[in-house]
Amino acid sequence: MSNALQLPIIDLASPDRFSTANSIRQQACIDHGFFYLVNHGVDEELVKKVFEQSSNFFSFPIEEKMKLAIKNHRGYTALYAEKLDTTLTTKGDSKETFYVGPLADGLNQWPLEEDLPSWRSTMETYHQKVLSAGTKLLSLIALSLKLDEDFFGKVGALNEPLGFIRLLHYPGSGDLDSSSEEVYGASAHSDYGMITLLMTDGVPGLQICREKSKQPQVWEDVPSISGAFVVNIGDMLERWTNCLFRSTLHRVLPPRQERYSVASFMEPSKDCIVECLGSCCSEACPPRFPPIKASDYLEERLRLTYVK
Numbered sequence: 249m250s251n252a253l254q255l256p257i258i259d260l261a262s263p264d265r266f267s268t269a270n271s272i273r274q275q276a277c278i279d280h281g282f283f284y285l286v287n288h289g290v291d292e293e294l295v296k297k298v299f300e301q302s303s304n305f306f307s308f309p310i311e312e313k314m315k316l317a318i319k320n321h322r323g324y325t326a327l328y329a330e331k332l333d334t335t336l337t338t339k340g341d342s343k344e345t346f347y348v349g350p351l352a353d354g355l356n357q358w359p360l361e362e363d364l365p366s367w368r369s370t371m372e373t374y375h376q377k378v379l380s381a382g383t384k385l386l387s388l389i390a391l392s393l394k395l396d397e398d399f400f401g402k403v404g405a406l407n408e409p410l411g412f413i414r415l416l417h418y419p420g421s422g423d424l425d426s427s428s429e430e431v432y433g434a435s436a437h438s439d440y441g442m443i444t445l446l447m448t449d450g451v452p453g454l455q456i457c458r459e460k461s462k463q464p465q466v467w468e469d470v471p472s473i474s475g476a477f478v479v480n481i482g483d484m485l486e487r488w489t490n491c492l493f494r495s496t497l498h499r500v501l502p503p504r505q506e507r508y509s510v511a512s513f514m515e516p517s518k519d520c521i522v523e524c525l526g527s528c529c530s531e532a533c534p535p536r537f538p539p540i541k542a543s544d545y546l547e548e549r550l551r552l553t554y555v556k
């Protein structure tokens with residue numbers, strides 16, 4: 249069972265930063281943990297090119313794609329290689345992915361320019377633009393928590409190298425073997441970092457579950473709005489806010505129709521210590537999680553994701 253959902257819309261270019269910060273706090277981050285972001289400064293032409301280039305890459309034969317198999321968390325992962333819901337006993341998710349990591353550390357793997365002209369430069373431009381939108385959004389999130397706008401910069405969360413992009417391709421059911429019919433495109437999970445900015449090609453499939461511990465779980469469809477990012481709060485921001493802000497469970501249904509999406513993850517820089525904000529705890533409401541170094545948290549979560 250699922251119902252369509254109306255998520256809040258946040259305007260990144262609104263001149264009224266304080267009222268935007270208030271909407272971010274209540275409707276976006278406390279009530280849902282998911283919202284749309286508009287006027288974000290990543291232009292439509294660029295998004296279109298990213299989707300075209302993503303499709304160009306995934307249409308290569310598997311042997312070619314495997315030449316860029318994942319290393320240092322950059323590159324290609326094949327169909328069923330990842331399982332975002334680590335409690336499932338079924339095979340991995342029916343998606344293939346390509347990761348582009350921080351541009352500054354030189355660890356990215358790229359298709360050859362002669363095979364896919366402008367692929368690298370398109371992804372690099374998108375990476376920079378999304379990071380810039382995400383950084384602006386984080387300053388509003390800081391305001392919404394009654395912190396200085398540059399709080400996340402000051403605690404070292406935004407030090408380079410920063411930002412991972414995951415290109416996703418969910419083949420349609422006609423391209424999967426029939427035993428895969430019930431395998432989720434992306435099984436239920438929450439994201440690990442601060443925020444995720446998701447762009448899709450408009451094909452439905454994404455659902456959220458707002459009450460993770462309530463049984464039976466209620467899943468609601470997230471319709472796409474053309475040109476808007478779907479943003480969600482990740483687990484480390486949930487830890488920072490002592491669960492005031494929700495890192496909401498989400499999934500992508502077993503694919504019927506082919507679908508492409510691009511998820512951009514802003515995780516805190518590796519040495520940043522994520523610890524409960526003073527304003528989010530009290531004697532009556534003590535911190536639920538101990539302080540943790542961002543890289544330690546992330547490595548453990550990623551380790552559990554790959555199908556053994």
Ligand SMILES: O=C(O)CCC(=O)C(=O)O
Nearest residue numbers: 414416434454500509511
């Ligand atoms: O493809 C989607 O709509 C969601 C992908 C997702 O949740 C993720 O990559 O973490």
Ligand SMILES: [Fe+2]
Nearest residue numbers: 437438439498
């Ligand atoms: Fe996700």
